Amino acid sequence: MSAKLYGEHRSGLEARSYTSARQSPVLLCGWAGIGSVGLTAVGTLRRLVRAQPFGEIEPHGYFEPSRVVVRNGLIKEMRFPTTRFYSHRLADRDLLLLVGEQQPMDEHKAYEMASEVLDVAERLGCRRIYTSAASVTTTHHTARPRVWAVPNTPALLTEVRKYGNTILMSEVGGKNGDGLISGLNGILLGVAKNRGVEAVCLMGEVPYYLQAAPWPYPKASISVLEVLGSILGMQLDLSELHEMAAKVEVNIEQTLDALAAAEELPEQVKTEIERLRKGKPPDIGPITEQEKREILEHIDDLFKGETGNES
């Protein structure tokens, strides 16, 4: 398992001196996960700035092949989930993007992948990393998602507090500043910390009842991108994502209507669906441990019979 930088970009990137006129490059990472929040955010940014691919993490030891093409008896192609690096030059700095179609299932492999990402980042002189993901909360799908921000060093707290529409773990009632970030987004923060590289995880809020939904949640990606755009001083045209978010919202409403009409659901689930259909409560707090337990008990009931593909 290793990271492979493409030939033509490799020499160029390595040859650049980030210590002279330009600041160190910034790395933004987005992997597939709940609501495809991170993947959609970084993938959209990649498209908007037309970032160019310059390398990838070789997938073979991390992932199973997802598709083979056999034509006339010959293996033509074996496709694996990609974890690809892109770059784009801004006025004052270089932007590095990492778009991962999948996360390793095994935590040791996830750690190894995070280490490889850091190897590449350090090789290119990167001293700041942002990862983007989802935070599952009791927010409502009609509300603007906030962005939970977790830095990997106390020195970054002052800076993070200045980000708009952002919340720290300590500002969430009952959390006392404690929590858990699972998966690559969390591991990357830890590996970066051990290597003295600054990193911040930005997590867009996703309503708890949509965490297992088969569609993306672009509203949370928009929130994450708004924060990133502000940090990087970039004006981003997010109209495409807003359109997508509107469609998803209609889809959610239709699903809730259909569920409300279903007869076989337990009374407790029906009451919850009615509450969701009526709109969000005025002050949505974080998800508590008790709520989490109840949600996990009933999440299957909410989406029974719903199928589809994450896009």
Place this chain on the structure above:
Amino acid sequence: MTSSKAKPAMNPDVNRAAMDAPMQGQTQGFASLRRAKLFRFTSEPRPKKSSFVIGWTKDIGAVSPLAADYLIKAWGGSDFCQIEPADFYPVGGVTVIDDVARFPQSRFFSSEQKPVVILRADEPQSNRYEFLNAVLDLAEHYGKADLREPSRAETLFTINGIAALTAHTSPRRVFGVFNDTATQRKLQPLVPADANWKGPPHVSTYLLWLAGRRHLPGVSLWTQVPFYLSDYEDFQSVKAAFSLLSLMLGWDFDLGEIDRLAAEQNEKLAQLESDPGIASMIRALEEGRSLDRQEQTELIEAAGNILNR
């Protein structure tokens, strides 16, 4: 692995003769394999430009395991090595099937009579990339003419069944999948049908692709199994795969036992004709017509009732 002594096999029923066999040339042998620590050798046959045949334990129509078993039996094969299971299979306990405890296995067999190494294995459940590359390490090692030769490999064969809307009374077609054009040109005249497929790869196809990356020529033989025999041993399909493999290897086999078992099974399945409805479904399949879901279910149940007796 650096020890020059044979280590005891993990399973008590490991071939004793193989365990007692003299170890030859270990210092230049398996210890030099890239993933030597993943293997547990009980003896070390000399490399002799061996072809490699893979038989997975579970398969449609039991084609893969039966073909491997017949090869081992036909050539007096004995096991000489296993892949340590802990990295690739759940090893938290044993499963009990038909009153007998089962544990994941991946055994390599060699033959004194023919230059062939056969892997009889359960499909790995995790770290498949590492497992399959370990298999290819061994294939390259035994593909050498002798230990002084750099790693090379003879052809790798995988054998599998594939469920098809065909009748048990029809000949079994065998499809070939190759991992390079040179092997395809060489062997394709022997394979009656080309395969086309887009979708998730079977472990055999993954192995074949990895072999191709290591310039190890390989072919997967996919033998049609009537869908209603998928959960049973389909000896006709085994015979079709076995016959084709013997053509490709250029070696003769005594097919007497498979013929007998296939005939016995056909005799049983002939009872399906006593039900006019089932008989008409079989005619439809013979004529290349499809069956709807309900008909397929009925045929599966009817075949099961006969074969489970």
